Amino acid sequence: MKHNNAINVKNICLFRYDNFVIFMNSKGRAILDVSKSNAYLKCQIGSNSLKLDGSLPFGNKIESILNGLQTFxxxxxxxxxxxxxxxxxxxxxxxxxxxxxxxxxxxxxxxxxxxxxxxxxxxxxxxxxxxxxxxxxxxxxxxxxxxxxxxxxxxxxxxxxxxxxxxxxxxxx
Missing domain, CATH: 3.90.930.12 (Ribosomal protein L6)
Incomplete structure (x- = not known):
């Protein structure tokens, strides 16, 4: 099942370290562990948006993290x-x-x-x-x-x- 959507990512930095994706901004940071799943996740980062193409659980988790970084x-x-x-x-x-x-x-x-x-x-x-x-x-x-x-x-x-x-x-x- 594919999950395609675009999410607004103003002032949020993304880093990848081994099997972890780190989201940071001035309010805090969140770490997502992608090693526990055999699902694939492909991200396209634009100037102010992030396009997700992957499994539904990861898409929802990333969307939840990005919403939390914008408003607690x-x-x-x-x-x-x-x-x-x-x-x-x-x-x-x-x-x-x-x-x-x-x-x-x-x-x-x-x-x-x-x-x-x-x-x-x-x-x-x-x-x-x-x-x-x-x-x-x-x-x-x-x-x-x-x-x-x-x-x-x-x-x-x-x-x-x-x-x-x-x-x-x-x-x-």
């Missing part, structure tokens, strides 16, 4: 519950950003954030995750949410921004 992908998580808080800081010794979450467990949960993701705590109960790779942003949001999945009886936990949690009724006397 983001997810918001809200902490619902009394005393649930989150804050970020930069650890000089590990040279990475650290997210600390307090969600009613015996200790605070520390998450070391990879360099391709930026986490901002907009409020103590609202976390913004953004980056150029859609999969990495979604994976980080899923890992944070898995610390305390919303409870079906009280609704407490970590939710996506517009997620609706259906609360079950308790025992009836």
């Amino acid at each position: 992908y983001h997810k918001k998580l809200s902490l619902v519950g009394i005393g649930f808080r989150a804050w970020c800081y930069f650890d000089q010794s590990k040279n990475c950003q650290v997210l600390s979450i307090k969600v009613g467990l015996s200790r605070d949960v520390l998450i070391f954030v990879p360099s391709n993701i930026i986490i901002l705590c907009l409020r103590p109960t609202l976390i913004l995750i953004k980056g150029v790779d859609k999969e990495a942003v979604s994976l980080m949001a899923c890992q944070i949410r898995s610390i305390r999945v919303p409870d079906s009886y009280k609704g407490k936990g970590i939710r996506y921004e517009n997620e609706v949690v259906h609360v079950k009724p308790g025992k009836q006397k």
